[in-house]
Amino acid sequence: MSAANPRMAGLGAADIERLHAAARAIRDRQPALADRLLGEVLAAHPAHAEALRLRAIGQLHGRRPDLAIATLGDALRTHPGDALLHCELGNACNATGDQVAAIAAWREAVRLDPAQGVAWFNLGRAHQLRGETPEAIDALTQARALAPEVLPAAILLGDALVHSGDFDAAQAQYRDALRLHPGCGDAWRGLANIKTRPLTDADADALRAQLARPGIADADAIAMGHALGKLEEDRGQPARAFAAFVAANARQRRLAPYSLGALEGYVAQALAATERLPPPQDPTLGREAIFIVGMPRSGSTLFEQVLAAHPQVEGGSELQDLGIVVQQESRRRNQTYPHWIAEATAADWHRLGADYLARTARWRGRRPRFTDKLPENWKHVGILRAMLPGATVIETRRDPLETAWSCFKQQFYVQPHFACDFADLAGYLRACERAMAAWRARDPARIRLHAYEDLLADPAQGIRRLLDDCGLDFDAACLAPHAGTRSVRTASAAQVREPLRGDTARTATYGPLLDPLRTALGLPPA
Structure with a gap:
């Protein structure tokens, strides 16, 4: 100044x-x-x-x-x-x-x-977080034009373009970020997450050179390790891919160890606390909502894409609102969840359900129903029969080995994360299945199990069953979910824009390399 x-x-x-x-x-x-x-x-x-x-x-x-x-x-x-x-x-x-x-x-x-570059960037980031992809792209394009050397704007714009399905433009943004900083882990992560566009031999050389550079930041090394693993898998080099994924996850786990015991304790408490809940004041409350829950990488994005093709359903993607409502109630009561569940009255649950519906109202602006596809919402399914008794819950499951290996290969933002270690992965999967089985037995009419492989084997039958379980009439548009133009804000954004295909399994090529994971899952060796 x-x-x-x-x-x-x-x-x-x-x-x-x-x-x-x-x-x-x-x-x-x-x-x-x-x-x-x-x-x-x-x-x-x-x-x-x-x-x-x-x-x-x-x-x-x-x-x-x-x-x-x-x-x-x-x-x-x-x-x-x-x-x-x-x-x-x-x-x-x-x-x-x-x-x-x-x-x-x-x-x-x-x-x-209009020259306020910081305001444009903040605006774009906010729209991105709210799932407002076209608005995010517009704002971030302005931010990049005003400050083309600012790395975060390039990454965030690339992410938004992926969500919109414009993969060529997204790649251009990530490549430009690598021009600015060849060791930018977020740019490599973005390129690798466009799973239908393999990385190149030149990318392999660049990744290995960057990973060998002294003083590389942990976050960049972890992201580049996952990208290298994906590249080697695509090139038919399972041993090299396995080594890259193991190294990246070991580094992440050292930074942020995961506590499987804490999760198992939570599940035991949640199952006990939700065994008896007061009858709801309004049994139809939440009928607009379709929750898609279960393990990450279990096909949940595909199921949501099918539902979002229906003229009555808006695809909300991975919404944080249910967890936020629970957290806010915990702060209000000055007591951790699930310990306050037994004290909540029918009126309390109705209030919390209404709060959730108010927070998600924007997803019903065009269509009367919406999906909430945050996989980890399985942890809260036990309270839904009191809080949102009219809601439908779809649990997606995929072959456990394919699910676990796909999780291990995927870099997750929230840390610590269960997917960095085979034992933690297997324990998390068992806890999820145990809890969902118990909650489904308590509310079988509203909590329905769907297998990813069944949908791929017979799409017409699987899609009809899915629509029936959600109380939706059949619509032929749901048979071509890849044709949808909605924003897809998950790691499967590129995959679900491809026609349905049954050859999605990847573990067979790794053979005995995955025997430690098979052992953790209780499966026989290769």
Whole structure:
């Protein structure tokens, strides 16, 4: 900042230096010093836009977003046309979890000043998180045009283009990210996740060179290890692929060990706590929702794509709302889940179900029903007969070896993760199947099991059964799920845009290499 900076208009040299010093203090995590300096400026200039903006930034850094929103509100009453203030307001609203208000603020920022690259990026990221893929692509394209050397914008735009099915454009973004940073794990992850587009021999050389580079960051090495494994599998080199996947997962597990015991304890508690639940106030509450749950990599994206081809169903993909509602109730009660389940009344469950439906209302804007395809929602299925008794639950299952190996090959964002170790994988799969079997026995009319292999073996029959279980009339569009144009925001985004095919098994080519995984799963050796 300088005296010529228009944001310093109206300030003398001493106050300009105070703002400089306050900005440095915020950067250096010296909140008391920043508060004192900004207080001195605001004492003489109580409505100064830049001083108020810096105060809000300091409040946001101090994890006080509500105060930041109030400060920015005061500033905007005097300076409604200040794009930077609107941009910071978006950041503050986002910190409170109010994405709708954040998007509105960032939208106003770029309307006032289309050169606001940060606001465009934040806007694109917010739309991406909400599953609003066309809007995300538009905003991120603007961000890239304004700052073509900014790596995160290239990655996020590539991800959004994958979700939209524009794989050529997505590859171009990931390749451009690698031009900027050849060891960018996220770019290699993006390329490898376009599973219908194999990587090249040149990519193999580049990956090996980057993995051999000293000082490589763990996150980049893990992502590139998974990409190399995928590449070697596609080239028919199972031993090399196996070694790459094992090395990447071992590195991840060292960084974030998974506790299988904690999961098993949770399942035991959840099964006991949900054995007796109060009859629902409204047995039809949640009839709009179709939950698709089970193990990751079990075909759930394909089942959702089939349902989303139906004119009555909107594909919501992997929604976080059910878990958020449960977490918020746990905070309200100051008690961890599932320990408070026994205390919840029918009215409590109705309130929580209504909250979930309100949070997901945007997925029913065009069609009356919607899918919620977050696999790990299986952990909450036990409460649905009280919370959303009208909802349908589809559990997807695939051959256990294919499921487990596919999980092991896939890099997951949430860590620690069960998929980094064969014993953890097998234990997680058993816990999931045990819990779902118990909950299905308690609510057989609403919780239905569907096998991935059955759908592939006889698509017409499998699809008719799926629609029947969801209370949907048959529609021929569901027989061609690959023709859908919806955004697909999972690792299977490329695969489900291909026609149905039955040759999806991959474990046979690995032979005895997978015997340790077979042993963990209780299966005979190859």
